[in-house]
Every structure is written in structure tokens, then in C-alpha cells.
Amino acid sequence: MAVQIRPDKRGLRLASLADAxxxxxxxxxxxxxxxxxxxxxxxxxxxxxxxxxDELRERLVSEIPSAK
Structure with missing residues (x-):
């Protein structure tokens, strides 16, 4: 299913909670x-x-450091 993202008047790209x-x-x-x-x-x-x-990815997704 393709996520629909529409820019608002301020240029924000907003998505529904279900899609996000x-x-x-x-x-x-x-x-x-x-x-x-x-x-x-x-x-x-x-x-x-x-x-x-974009804000969701910044705030919720974090990289897991690899141990070497």
C-alpha cells in the first residue's frame, strides 16, 4: 500500500497516523x-x-551501534 503524503500550506508533508x-x-x-x-x-x-x-524517522528510528 502506498503512503499518501500531502504538503500543507507551510510545506510540511503530513501523513495519517495509520499510514505513518x-x-x-x-x-x-x-x-x-x-x-x-x-x-x-x-x-x-x-x-x-x-x-x-520525516520528523518520525528523526525521533523514533535510531541506529544500533555494532560491536566489533
């Missing part, structure tokens, strides 16, 4: 918790909540 969660392999509930605790910013568009996929 699927893309990262997490649940929508986890994504809502991260918005609630301030780890990720959510944007209200009417009654809908959207997130910036």
Missing part, C-alpha cells in the same frame, strides 16, 4: 502515545491528526 504507523512497523496506539508524551508532534487538520514522516 504502517510505514514504521508500529501500531497507531504507539504513535498516539508518542504524540501524547511529546516525543513526536501531531498536527490537527480539522478532526484528523497527522504527523510529519
Amino acid at each position: 504507523a504502517e510505514q514504521l512497523g508500529i501500531s497507531v496506539k504507539t504513535l498516539r502515545r508518542r504524540i501524547s508524551d511529546g516525543t513526536v508532534r501531531g498536527y490537527r487538520v480539522g478532526r484528523l491528526i497527522r504527523v510529519d514522516p
